Amino acid sequence: MIPSEAQIRSLTEKILNLSSADSAVVHISAADNANLRFANNDITSNASQNLLSLSISSNFGTRSASVTWNQTDEHSLREAVLRSEQMARISPENPEFMPPLAAQEYQKPNSFSATTAASGPDELAAWLQVAIDSTRAAKVDGAGFLTLKTSASAMATSAGLFVYEPSTVIDFSITARTHQGNGSGWASLQVTDSQNLSLKNTADRAVQKALDSRKPSALSAARYPVVLEASAARNLISLLLWSLNRRSSDEKRSFLNHLAEGDPQGQQLFGSKASLFSDPTYQQAPASIYSGSGLPCQRTDWIKDGTLRNLHCGRFWAKKQKIQAVPHANNLIMPGEHQSLEKLISQVDRGILITRLWYLRMVQPQTLLYTGLTRDGTFLIENGKITRPVNNFRFNQSPTNVLKNLVASGRPERVLGSEGSMPMHIPPLLVNDFHFSSVSDAV
Amino acid sequence: MKRRTFLHQATASGIIASQLSHNLVHAQSDDSSSVNLSQLFSTLSGQVLSQAKKLGASFAEFRIGRDTSESIHTREKAVQGVNFSADSGCCVRVLVDGAWGFAASHAIEKNEVRQLTQTAIAIAKQQQGKRLHVVNLESLNAWQDQWQMPMQIDPFSVTLEEKADRLLHINDRALAAGAKFCRSGLVQVREEKWLANSVGSRIEQSRVRLRPYFSVTLLDEKKGGFASRDSLAAPRGSGYEYFKEYDFDSEVVQAVEEAKEKLAAPGVKAGLKDLVIHPTNLWLTIHESIGHPTELDRALGYEANFAGTSFVKPELLDKLQYASELVTVRADRTQANGLSTVAYDDDGVKTAGQEFNIIDKGRFTNYQMALGQASLIGREHSNGCAYADSFSSFPLQRMPNISLQPGADDSVTADTLISDVEDGIYIVGSGSWSIDQQRYNFQFTGQTFHKIKNGKLDGMYKDVAYQGNSVEFWNACDGLAGPSTYELGGAFNCGKGRPTQSAPVSHGAVPARFRQLQVLNTQQEAGA
Numbered sequence: 001m002i003p004s005e006a007q008i009r010s011l012t013e014k015i016l017n018l019s020s021a022d023s024a025v026v027h028i029s030a031a032d033n034a035n036l037r038f039a040n041n042d043i044t045s046n047a048s049q050n051l052l053s054l055s056i057s058s059n060f061g062t063r064s065a066s067v068t069w070n071q072t073d074e075h076s077l078r079e080a081v082l083r084s085e086q087m088a089r090i091s092p093e094n095p096e097f098m099p100p101l102a103a104q105e106y107q108k109p110n111s112f113s114a115t116t117a118a119s120g121p122d123e124l125a126a127w128l129q130v131a132i133d134s135t136r137a138a139k140v141d142g143a144g145f146l147t148l149k150t151s152a153s154a155m156a157t158s159a160g161l162f163v164y165e166p167s168t169v170i171d172f173s174i175t176a177r178t179h180q181g182n183g184s185g186w187a188s189l190q191v192t193d194s195q196n197l198s199l200k201n202t203a204d205r206a207v208q209k210a211l212d213s214r215k216p217s218a219l220s221a222a223r224y225p226v227v228l229e230a231s232a233a234r235n236l237i238s239l240l241l242w243s244l245n246r247r248s249s250d251e252k253r254s255f256l257n258h259l260a261e262g263d264p265q266g267q268q269l270f271g272s273k274a275s276l277f278s279d280p281t282y283q284q285a286p287a288s289i290y291s292g293s294g295l296p297c298q299r300t301d302w303i304k305d306g307t308l309r310n311l312h313c314g315r316f317w318a319k320k321q322k323i324q325a326v327p328h329a330n331n332l333i334m335p336g337e338h339q340s341l342e343k344l345i346s347q348v349d350r351g352i353l354i355t356r357l358w359y360l361r362m363v364q365p366q367t368l369l370y371t372g373l374t375r376d377g378t379f380l381i382e383n384g385k386i387t388r389p390v391n392n393f394r395f396n397q398s399p400t401n402v403l404k405n406l407v408a409s410g411r412p413e414r415v416l417g418s419e420g421s422m423p424m425h426i427p428p429l430l431v432n433d434f435h436f437s438s439v440s441d442a443v
Numbered sequence: 444m445k446r447r448t449f450l451h452q453a454t455a456s457g458i459i460a461s462q463l464s465h466n467l468v469h470a471q472s473d474d475s476s477s478v479n480l481s482q483l484f485s486t487l488s489g490q491v492l493s494q495a496k497k498l499g500a501s502f503a504e505f506r507i508g509r510d511t512s513e514s515i516h517t518r519e520k521a522v523q524g525v526n527f528s529a530d531s532g533c534c535v536r537v538l539v540d541g542a543w544g545f546a547a548s549h550a551i552e553k554n555e556v557r558q559l560t561q562t563a564i565a566i567a568k569q570q571q572g573k574r575l576h577v578v579n580l581e582s583l584n585a586w587q588d589q590w591q592m593p594m595q596i597d598p599f600s601v602t603l604e605e606k607a608d609r610l611l612h613i614n615d616r617a618l619a620a621g622a623k624f625c626r627s628g629l630v631q632v633r634e635e636k637w638l639a640n641s642v643g644s645r646i647e648q649s650r651v652r653l654r655p656y657f658s659v660t661l662l663d664e665k666k667g668g669f670a671s672r673d674s675l676a677a678p679r680g681s682g683y684e685y686f687k688e689y690d691f692d693s694e695v696v697q698a699v700e701e702a703k704e705k706l707a708a709p710g711v712k713a714g715l716k717d718l719v720i721h722p723t724n725l726w727l728t729i730h731e732s733i734g735h736p737t738e739l740d741r742a743l744g745y746e747a748n749f750a751g752t753s754f755v756k757p758e759l760l761d762k763l764q765y766a767s768e769l770v771t772v773r774a775d776r777t778q779a780n781g782l783s784t785v786a787y788d789d790d791g792v793k794t795a796g797q798e799f800n801i802i803d804k805g806r807f808t809n810y811q812m813a814l815g816q817a818s819l820i821g822r823e824h825s826n827g828c829a830y831a832d833s834f835s836s837f838p839l840q841r842m843p844n845i846s847l848q849p850g851a852d853d854s855v856t857a858d859t860l861i862s863d864v865e866d867g868i869y870i871v872g873s874g875s876w877s878i879d880q881q882r883y884n885f886q887f888t889g890q891t892f893h894k895i896k897n898g899k900l901d902g903m904y905k906d907v908a909y910q911g912n913s914v915e916f917w918n919a920c921d922g923l924a925g926p927s928t929y930e931l932g933g934a935f936n937c938g939k940g941r942p943t944q945s946a947p948v949s950h951g952a953v954p955a956r957f958r959q960l961q962v963l964n965t966q967q968e969a970g971a
Contacts, residue, residue, distance in 0.1 A: 037941055039745040042574050043542065045837045046566045050548040050555075053530075065603075068528040070549040083527060090603050092522045092611070121562070125569045136575075143747035145941035175748040186748075251624070252662055253669045258971070358751075359877040363888060363908060366668060367969035371886050371908075373879045375751075394877075394884050394910070396968035419943075437968060438910055438961075441754070442881035 002117065002152040003030050005164040011054075011072065012156035018081040021058035021088060024158045025100045025294075029053045031151040034121045036128050039143035041136050043128070048121055058084040062097035096316040100157035101294040109165040111286035111423075113193035116168040117150040123194070124148055131203035135176050138207045140183075144174035146199075155294055163290050168192055169423075173416050174203050175376060176210035183216075183389070184443055185209020186356045186376035188231060188416035190423065192286060209355060209377040216389040216443065219380060221436040225351035227344045227381065227428060228402075230413040232357045232374075233334075234426045237276065238417065239360065239370055240399040241332055244302055246313035250321065255368035256308075259400060270306040270403035273337070277301045278329035285414050285423035291327030300326060303403070329422075336409040336427030344410050344430045346384040352393075352434070353379040353386060358418050368398045372418075373440050392443070393436035405432040480507055480531070480551070480637060481647065487556050488639035491535055494557065496641060498564040500537035502580055506789070507533045507551060507637040508834030513599065516628040517610045519618065525603060532834035535559045539567035541577020547835035578815045581824045585643030586793060590786035592650035594682025598631040599651075601683050610657075613691050617659045620699035623669075627657035629686060630935070632947075636789070644791040652782055652947055654678035654935050655686045657695060661702045670706040670905070672698040672890055675723045675872050677932045678947070679780045701891050704903045710966050711892065711904040715959045717867035718909060719860045719922075724889045726932025726950035727873045729847055732913035733765070733772055734950070736882035737801050739810035740840045743819060750939050751880025754913070755807060757820045763807040766917030769850065772802040774811060774843040776827055781844035782933045782947035783830075789838040790814035790829040797827040801845060805918075813840035832944040839940045846931075846951030850923030857954035860922045867895040868907060868962065873932070875908070886910045888965070906966040922956035929953050 003011075012026045033049040057066040058081070065087030067080045128146050135142025147170070154164040173188035187205035191197055228236065248254035249264055256264040279299040280289045289297055293315055301309040310326050318325035345353065355377030363369045374392045381387070410428035417424075488505045495503035509531035516524040533556060534547035544567025546559040610627045617625035631653050638646045655678075660671045674694060679685050720728070740746055741753040755763065766772075776783050776794035787793055790813055799809045810820065813829040830841035861869055872890025879885075892907040893900050911919075933949035 033942075035942060039747060040576070040743070042576055043570055044745055045543055045545060046569070047545040047547065047837055048559075048562050048566065049546075049835045050550070051532075051835060052549045065525040065527070068526065068530070070530045070532065080529075087525055087527060087603060091525045092604075092607050094523065095521050096523065121566045122569070125566070129573065141744055141747070143744060145748060147942065173748055177744070177747055177752075181752075184747075252667070253624070253660060257667060358880050361875045361877045363875045363886075364906065364965045364969055365671075367966070367971045369965055369969040369971075371875065371877045373877070373884065375880050392879065394879070394886060396886075396908075396963070396965070398969055401970065419938075433970075435968065435970060437886075437963065438884060440879040440884040441912070442751070442879040442883050 002032055002150055002166055008152060008154045008164055009162060012154060012162065015056055015077055015081060016156060016158055018078055019058060019158060021060055021085050023059045023100050025057040026156045027055045029151060029153040031149055034124045034148045036124050036146045038128065038132060041132055041142050046121070054080070056081055056084045058088040059097070060088050062093045062095065063088050063091045064094055064097055065091050098315045100159045101161050102159040103161050104294060104296050106163055106289045106296045107281050109289045110281050110283065111167040111192050113168045116148065116170065116194040119148060119194055127197060127199050131174055131199045134200055134203040134207060140176045140178055140207055140210050142174060142176055142203065144172065146172045153288070155290060157294065161294050163294070165289055170194060170197060171416055171421055172199060172202060174206045176206040178210055178214055182443060183210045183214035184376045185213060190414050190416055190421065213377050213389040216378070216391050219390040221393055221438050223433050223435050225348050225430065225432045226434040227348065227351065227353045227430050229355050229428050230426050231415045231417055232354045233429045234415065234424050235357045235360055235417040236399040236402050237334060237426060238332060238420065238422070238424065240368070240403065241276065241302065241329055243368055244311045246311040247317040249311060255366060255400065258366055264308050265311055266307065268307050270303055270400070271406040272306040273406050273409065274303050274306050274403040276303045276332060276334050278331055279333060280330055282331060282333055282425065285331050285333065285425040287331035287423045293327065295325060295327040297327055297330050300329065331423040333425045334409070334412060334427055336412045338411045339408055341410055341428055344408055344428055345381055345386060347408060347430060348381040349383060351381045352390070353381055356418065360418065363396060368400055369396060370399065371396050375442065392440040394438045394440055395435060396437045397435050402429070402431050407432055480509060483507065483551055484637040484639065487553065488645070490553065491556055491560050492639060492641050494560045495535065495537050495564065498560070499539050500564060500641070502538040502641055504536040504638065504640040505533065506834065509635045510833065511599070511633040512631065514628065514630040515603065515606050515610060517607070517614055518626045519614055519624065520611065522607050534834055535563045536837065537563045537567055538578060538580065539564060540571055541579070542567045542570035542574060543578060545837045579818055580815050581817055583642045583791060584793065586787060586791065587645045588786065589647045592680060592784070594651060596683035597651065598653060598683040599633060613657050613695050616692060617657070617695045617699055620696045621661065621703065622659040622699045623662045624660040625657060630654040638787070638789070638791055640791050642791070646787045646791060648786055650680060650785060651682060652678060652680050652935065653685055655689065657691065659695065659698050659702055661699070661706055663706050668706065670702045672702040672705065673872065674698065675890070678782060678935050679931065680782050680784050680949070681780050705891065705905050708903040708905040710906040710964050711962055713962060713964045713967060716962045717864045718957045718960050719857060719864060719867065719869045719895065719954060720957065721857065721869070721871040721954055722930035722952035723872045723932055724870045725847065725952040725955055727876050728887060729772065729845060729950045729952060730937070730948070731876055731878045732882060732885055732916060733801060734842045734845045736913060737810050738840055739812045739816050739820065742810065746939065749941055754881045754883050759807055760820065761806065761808055764805055764918065765802050765807040765914060766805045767920045768805045769923050770802055770805050770917055770920055771800055771848040772845060773800050773848055774798065774845050776843040778844045778949065780931055781949040782935070783842060783844045783949060788827040788829040789831045790825060792825050792827040792829070794827040799826055811840055811842060813838065816840065830946050832946060836944050839944060841939065841946040842937065842948045844949045847953065847955065849926040849929050849953045853925035853927050855925045856928055857924055860924060860954055860956040861895050861900065862898040863922070864895045864956070865897055868904060869893040869895055869900060883912050885913065906964050908963040908965050910961045910963060916957060916960065919957045919960065920955055921958055924954040
């Protein structure tokens with residue numbers, strides 16, 4: 001059971017009362033995790049984790065240091081505060097120091113489900129068995145991960161800020177592979193409330209992909225129109241989001257300086273169908289209501305109809321530039337056009353359907369060029385229909401070009417990407433001129 | 444089964460009076476700090492193992508872990524972050540009727556540990572009657588031992604001022620040499636583990652690692668654009684002496700000069716070229732194209748959903764010509780300064796004596812293995828490759844230090860290899876990396892790309908990446924430099940498993956030459 005708001009408030013007050021610094025900031029997170037990994041249609045590890053993290057940043061003038069620890073006995077609290085103060089006193093002055101925030105107005109968090117929080121390893125095992133039964137029945141090898149995380153996080157400052165939020169999240173992903181290793185499929189989901197779980201549907205999608213992708217035929221790497229399923233779209237779009245940074249742009253070392261003359265904010269840099277925003281209370285993908293510095297997270301338009309509307313900007317840089325600070329996004333929403341996947345596919349004469357992307361890494365920051373690969377379901381589209389599975393590809397592609405070349409989009413989904421699990425509600429995308437650089441033999 | 448409360452320790456009368464206190468003491472002086480956890484370990488391990496046995500475990504393990512870290516991050520004239528972290532906790536792993544159960548908690552306390560054992564047993568028993576296969580463990584030796592990584596200067600004994608001064612000095616030199624921006628930092632970690640198992644092992648271990656870094660950036664004020672060059676200093680399993688003795692003064696000035704040259708350099712023409720690859724780049728290629736494909740759990744499908752499987756199928760053992768005959772690649776968790784170096788792995792297997800060749804004169808000869816895997820490929824026992832990145836993590840098969848062995852002739856250097864290249868590139872430093880989920884197709888960049896024309900270096904290229912297929916790449920190796928050119932690279936953060944675990948690992952290499960590899964122009968790839 002995660003600690004209540006009253007318990008956490010009491011703990012933060014206890015820590016702040018121990019502080020003799022000019023100012024201090026406390027963060028607490030507590031998590032009760034249940035994890036199930038499975039492979040070859042059997043559970044491989046089955047874990048329960050009871051975790052806690054406390055941190056204090058102590059400040060003397062502009063000197064600052066932080067200590068993180070995970071014990072709550074009196075001596076540990078005292079020692080942690082003392083150590084952070086000792087470290088802060090001998091730390092160099094930080095010309096970019098910003099004092100802790102006072103009390104803020106936050107939205108009401110909605111990323112917690114009491115039913116889900118009451119679940120544990122027993123429920124998890126029962127939910128997963130349905131998925132394993134699907135892969136066994138289809139005579140394919142199922143492998144995947146199901147995790148339930150119930151957590152509470154809080155922040156308090158000596159200037160009077162206090163914020164607490166509980167959350168629950170269930171992540172599930174599954175790979176189905178044929179015994180012969182000649183076909184592979186993948187599917188995933190993420191929910192806040194276990195009542196929205198549909199592991200069987202997710203497993204069945206992965207199984208069908210595996211069966212459909214058997215014996216892929218050879219296709220050369222080239223530039224093709226692609227239909228990126230929601231997971232693949234999520235991967236690429238999130239890479240763009242992380243790079244929307246005001247300070248880098250002002251310092252002339254951002255890809256934005258390559259895209260635009262002068263201040264990129266307010267310029268039409270992407271296709272007119274590209275819109276991205278964050279909203280911590282967005283019902284289909286709720287997220288944390290506060291940022292690491294304590295700023296309230298509000299609905300923020302990043303890109304609206306192709307125009308860059310906002311860049312993330314930290315408090316120091318905002319003060320220096322005399323502009324408003326903009327906290328990092330905690331979730332990302334792309335409204336989409338709600339076209340069906342079949343409708344997107346029907347618009348492609350000759351192109352590729354991509355289920356999942358893998359191992360995306362920055363190649364060239366100047367152009368925001370990323371590389372990565374397709375996996376677990378790559379299909380040729382001809383004359384508006386999927387005609388056959390094809391080999392996987394390596395791509396070299398900038399997510400800026402994905403939004404520049406965006407033709408149409410589907411119904412947003414809350415699925416997982418290859419790495420990271422930030423809540424996102426992203427549609428499948430039809431994108432022109434996607435650059436595949438070489439062929440991969442991997443299945 | 445019941446879930447536990449998070450604030451258990453705050454309300455418990457508590458065997459553990461002040462865990463952090465000991466962490467903090469430990470951070471400041473190296474004595475006496477382990478006493479508290481050692482005592483707890485002695486007290487609790489017997490309780491866990493007997494309780495687990497009583498509840499039906501055929502194998503049980505109790506582990507306490509404590510990770511202490513300190514980091515300083517700077518930018519130009521400012522110290523932007525000073526952080527200290529001390530996390531401790533414990534876990535119970537049991538095998539019941541061929542199924543694993545695992546439970547972990549930050550609270551190292553009698554009642555909590557009793558609950559952990561019950562939980563681990565219960566979740567293992569959930570699988571009764573539902574499994575297709577059971578886990579079979581090989582026999583394990585029992586060890587009673589204590590091991591501390593040798594080092595000269597404990598980095599936790601060095602003042603923050605000393606570290607911050609050194610880092611800001613690096614930045615000052617970079618700015619004086621013409622850099623527009625410079626960031627630098629030092630991350631240090633102490634990892635301590637206490638392991639007891641039902642075989643009879645009682646093992647205490649402690650090791651330290653360091654990751655110093657800097658990165659300089661220059662702008663082209665006239666044409667626009669920017670270029671960066673990162674430090675070539677590798678993270679190491681070393682004491683503070685490594686940071687102190689590394690010649691950052693010279694390297695940062697060289698880095699600025701190279702970034703200037705890169706900014707003005709012509710883009711490479713894409714096509715086939717010979718490459719001479721420096722160890723500061725090749726370590727990462729070894730990691731991705733040899734290290735990961737030869738993990739047995741991947742080959743058997745256990746990582747299929749995330750990290751992936753492998754093109755190196757078990758039937759290729761002792762058959763696959765992975766590389767040219769020049770190439771021998773050795774796994775060794777006893778290597779000095781190695782990030783994976785430790786006396787016992789997290790399954791309780793002694794690493795000394797388990798060193799092995801993965802590739803022997805080009806031939807694939809062995810996988811990396813953890814407990815319960817060897818019999819699946821007809822081998823007798825694990826080769827000591829288990830690691831758990833925290834007290835709360837289930838041990839997985841992770842990489843030992845995996846290194847390319849030097850060529851026999853010590854007179855051969857990078858220059859010797861370059862002298863036999865007509866049209867090629869000498870690549871130094873690691874950059875971007877990516878490889879497919881079965882480890883065939885890879886793409887890497889680097890820090891600097893030196894043009895080779897008719898056996899000599901002739902300026903620099905920019906916008907370079909090389910692509911290859913693992914087996915074709917290693918079979919294209921036709922030259923290795925000698926032992927005196929050997930360097931250790933590595934990373935703190937190799938990711939694997941779910942929840943993702945981060946493992947430190949080193950890879951040694953010498954300069955090596957590869958014929959006719961595909962080189963890309965990244966600017967053209969971007970369509971810019």
